[in-house]
Every structure is written in structure tokens, then in C-alpha cells.
Amino acid sequence: MIIEFSTKDDFYHAADGFLNSSWDSVTEHLHEFEALRGAINGLDHEDESNRYWASAKQTLVSATALVQQAVEFYIKGRIANVSPYLLISGNPQTWPRGANKKDIEFSAFRTLDAQDLIKVHDTVCPERFSDQFIQWNESMRTIRNRVIHTVDKSLAVTPEEVINSILYTHSYFNASECWFSSRRKYLENTPVNSMKSIRSEENYESHLTHTLLVDYRLTIDILPPAACKKYFSYDKKVKSFHCPSCSHTVSCMDFWDDEFIHDCAKTYQKLSESEVYLCRLCGHEGRILERNCEEYGCEGTLQDSEYGTCFSCFAENALQQSN
Template sequence: MISDFPTKEDFFKTSEDYLNSSWDSVVELLSEFDEILGVIEDSPHANEADRYWGSAKQTLITATALVQQAVEFYIKGKIVHISPYLLISGNPQSWPKDCSKNDIPFSTFRSIDAQDLIKVHDTVCNERFSDKFIQWNERLRVIRNKAMHTVDKTLTVKPEEVIEFILFAYHYFSEDKDWFKSRRRYLGNTPVNSVRHIKEEETCDSYLVNSLLYEFRIIVNVLSPSLTLRYLNFDKKTRSHHCPNCYKTISKMDFFDHEFMEGIGETYQKKKGMEVYECCICNYSGTFIAQKCGEDDCEGEKLDAKSGLCLSCGFENTL
């Protein structure tokens, strides 16, 4: 008898982890590049940026391969939801030895080839993949196959392309379509944050949100306005502010200073056609009131209507 069947949730969770691992790699490169940008601009040598990204080539290709692996697991998850037996490859003669006499884990059986996943999915699932997805997936598969099976000196992937691959895959398969919700889950379960003592610290969530806001700034800088609107629900062409709720959270960090806000993203925007503002990271919604901040030497005149927080200095006014 076959035991230890994986579920759709198991495959989707692993896919999400692959996407987040890929994201980590690209964000690390973009962050490092952001930090040395001044050095590059002042360098007497030409093409310094090209040298940096040329050296990052393999990391970006590997990150792309992780996205392809995530997509395969998403498809397997959808097939498993119909029946896990559909993933077992080969005729009975090729199955594990003595599988008819002993209990054998599902993972022992050979799975169907990746090239057959879409055919199986479209045969057994109610909603077939669109032509747009199939073309997108083929492009991703070609990059991954070149990376895994040969050395192609002409193969290059830009960081913004990998980010778009990640966001497209997550939005196509996830139910919530909220990438930063996925990031929050992932960061909350990293090795260091899985330590119970650290997880229970009052400041744990503040550092996590600070990381999300920093990532947001880095990513928005490289994505086009159409992509940030489509995947992050953020309009680069609309004025934005720091989110009062996120501010309150990260202000609990050790040695916090208002100047920390300069290095993180402004995620709070007015919703189109409404007076309400919403944060695309924590989903906090609210409005501002025109009232002078009561803090000495602060010239701020815009306060959060719920908390009285002044976005100019962080002081919580009594309303």
C-alpha cells in the first residue's frame, strides 16, 4: 500500500518557499547594488554596473531556476488535488521493488516528467492553462534547462525579470494574490525567527515589518509602474506616505530613530476615487486630519485620524 501522500497544500507551501528563496537572492543583490551605487557613480572606471551584474549572472539564473521549480510544484499540487496517483510515472514493472508486499511512501515512486505536467493538468482539471501562461512557462523552462544542463555564455537574466517571474507565478497560482503577505509568513519562519525566545520578543514583529518596508523600496525602484500596480497594488505615479500602522510597529525596534524612516518604503496611498488611504504592506486603512503636531519644533500638520500619529516626527498627538 502507498503511504504518506502529499497534499495540494504541501506542494503549494513548498512552491511558496522556492519563490521566497529566489526573492531573497535577488533582493540581496539589489540591496548591495543600492549600497555601492555611490561608489560606482564616482568610480573613474567605466561600466562598473555592468561588471557587478555580470558577476551576479549565475545567482540570477539560479534564482530563475527556483521559480521554475516552484511552478512545477504548483502544477503538481493542482493535479494531486484531483488524485495523487496521476503523478506516478511508468508501468507497474518499473515501480519500487516489493511495493505490492510492503507499505511504500509516495515519494519513492518516480513522478511524471515535468514536460508532461501541463498535459496531465489540462486533461484532468476543470480550468485549463491559458496560452499566455503556457508561453510564459516555456520561456522560464528554457532558461532553467540551459542553466541545469549546459553552459550558455549568452544566457543572461536581469534582476527585474526574476522579480517579475516570481510575482507572475505567485499571482497566477495563489488565492490571496498578496505577495507581501507571503513574505511576512516566510520571514516569520526563517531559522532565526523560528527560535521561540526570539519569536516571543516584543520587538520581533518590528524588525520583520522593517525588512518588508526596506524590500518594498528596493523592489519598487526597479519595477515599472504597470507591474507595481498589477502585482503590489501600488501606483508609482501617485503620491505616497509612510504608513502610520507600520511606523508604530517598527518604532518598537531597539534604538529606533525617526531618521530610520528615510531608508524604507512609503506604502500608504489614497485609494483611487476615495478619501481613504491604504497600506499595501499591512493593509491598514485610514485618513489624515489637518492639525498641527503638538511636539516641540515639529512643523507637521498632517496626523493620522485614528492614532494622532504625526508622520513628520512620529509623535502621537491626543485627538
């Protein structure tokens, strides 16, 4: 009999890994290019930018192929949730030798080809894919095939396109979970962060939050307002602040300098028709008080109602006790 079936969770976990690997490769270049920008003469910026991203072409197209691989695993996960037997491809003559005489693992069987996944999915799953998704997936498969099977000199992909593809894929298959929540789970289980000695360090949470905040800033910098609204509920058109809760967390990092906060995203936004502010990353809710900062030399007049954090110098002021 067949043993060790792959479940929906197994396929989804692997798909999440592909997306995060794609994200790592793209954001690594975004970080690097940002660090180099300060050394580029303003007049040469466009030319130097074109040279940099042209040299990063292989990384970007490979990252795109990883996104397509993730899509295939998400689809397989949905099919496996109905029955993993539906994923087995070919007639019995093509099955592994001796499959009828001994227990054999599911992974030994050939599974459905990518071109057949959507047809099988829409036949056995209660919710069929939309026409928009099918068209998008076909274009992604075309790119992946060009990457895997040949060297296409005309193929070009931008960082924005890869990031958008990652977010589109994740939101389509994980509608109830924000990308950065999934990203946090992934970072918590990277090889270094999986070690107990690292997790037990006092500033473990600080480094994790700092990484997410910097990636958040890079993401909203390159994505258009509509995409930020769609994937993060983030409005690029309204005034935003550094989240006092996130700021408090990252300030506990070793060798922290208040100037470092400017590398972090301003994720604290006022909710419409309300006086409440919400962090689009950590979910912290609070209000902003109009009070003069007590820090010497600071002229800030806005503070967080819970931490007393000044939004100008980030010092934490003593809050007045209510009677």
C-alpha cells in the first residue's frame, strides 16, 4: 500500500518556503542597491541603476521561477486536501516497480504535470480558479519554462514585478494572512533563529522586528499605492508615523542608535473616521496625544498614549496618571 502521503499542510509549507526564498533573493539586491545609491553621482543614477539591475537579471528571473514553483505546490495542496491519490500520474504500468508487493512512499510516484493541475483542481475542488488567475498563472508558467529550458536573452523582470508576484500568490492562497505575518513565521524558523541559544537572547525580538520593518519600507517604496492598499491595507497617501510598539522593541537592540529608526517603515496610520492609530505590521492600536516632549532640546509635540513615545526624538516620556 501507499504510505507517507503528503498533506495540504506539507505542500503549503513547501510553497511558503519557495516564496520566502524568492523574497530573500530579491530583497538582498534591494538592500545592496540602496546602500550603493549614496555613492552614485546624481547625474549617473539612471545609468548606474540600469547597469545594476541588468546584472541582477538572472537572480530576478530565477526568483520568478520560484514563485511559479510555489503556485504549483499550493495547487497540489488543494488537490491533496480532497484526496492525495488524485495527484498520482500515469497508468499502473508506470508506477514504481513492486508497488503492489510492498509498502511504498507516496513521494516515489510521479505526480501530475504542471499543465494538468488547474484542470484537475477545477474538476475536484469546490472553488474553481478565476479566469484572471488562470491567465496570470499561464504567463508565469511561460516565464518559468523559458528559465528552465533555455537561455532567453530577451527575458527581463523587475524587482517590483517579482515582489508583486510573491504578494499576489500568497494573498490568493492565504487570503486571511498578511504576507509579513507569514514572513515572520519563516524568519523565526531560519537555521540561525531556530537555535535555542539565539531565541533566548534578550534582543532576539528586536532583530526580528527590525528586519521586518526594513523590508516593509523597501516594499512600500517600490510598490504603487494600489498594491500597498491591496496587500497591506497601507495607504501611501496619508501621514504615517513610526509605530511606538515596534520602535520600543527595536530600541532594545545592541548598539542601537535613534538614527537607525529612519531605516524602518512608518507603519502607524490613523484609521478612517476614528482617532485610533493602527500599526500595519504588528497590529498595535493607540492614540496620539498633543504634549510637549520632556527630552532636552526636542521640540516634538506628539506622543503615543501608551508608551509616551515622542514621534520626533523617540524618547519615552512619563505619562500622566489618571485619577
